[in-house]
Amino acid sequence: GENVEQHPSTLSVQEGDSAVIKCTYSDSASNYFPWYKQELGKGPQLIIDIRSNVGEKKDQRIAVTLNKTAKHFSLHITETQPEDSAVYFCAASHFNAGNMLTFGGGTRLMVKP
C-alpha cells in the first residue's frame, strides 16, 4: 500500500518568513496530492491540492510543487502570519481507485509574531 512520509515534524518561523514542508510517497500510481490544515479540536481543512499532471500550483501565499519522478511534493507558505500556526498534513491517493487518502504524520507550524 501507499506510504507517505512528511518532514519536518515541527517548524518554527518568524512572522513574514517562508515555511516549506516536504512529503514523499511510495506508490507511483498515486495521482492526487492534497494538503490539509488542522487547528486544535477541528477537522482537517483543505488548503491546496495538486494532480499528477501538474508540476506546480499557487494560490495567493500558498504553493505546492510535485516531482513525480522523485515521488515527492512540497508545500510552500510565503509571508507567514500568526494565524498560519496549525498542524499541516500532506496526503496522497489514487483517484481512480476509490480516492482513499493516505496521510503523512503532520507538521506542527508555529509562526512567532
Next chain:
Amino acid sequence: DTGVSQDPRHKITKRGQNVTFRCDPISEHNRLYWYRQTLGQGPEFLTYFQNEAQLEKSRLLSDRFSAERPKGSFSTLEIQRTEQGDSAMYLCASSFAKQETQYFGPGTRLLVL
C-alpha cells in the same frame, strides 16, 4: 464549517460498552469516508461508501467495527465492546464521486476508560 456534521462531538465510555457515531455529509455528495486519527498522527482510512454501497474497508476495521449508510445520505459507525486502544478522533469526509476533494467534518473524539 465545511458542511459535514458529526454527532456527538465528544464521547466518553467505559471499556466493553458499545458506541455509535453519526455523520451527515454535504448534501448530494455520493461518497462518504471514515478515518481515525490518534493523538499526534495523521488520519488513517477506515472505510468508504459510494451511495449505499460500502466499497472498501481497511484492515484497521476489525470485526468490532461496523459502518452503514442505509439511504445513501447519513452514515453511522458503531464500535462494539470498546477497548482503550479505540480512543481516538473519528473523522468523516464526503465528496462527489467524480471529484477528488474530500471535505472533513469536525470529528468525534472518543475516550475509552
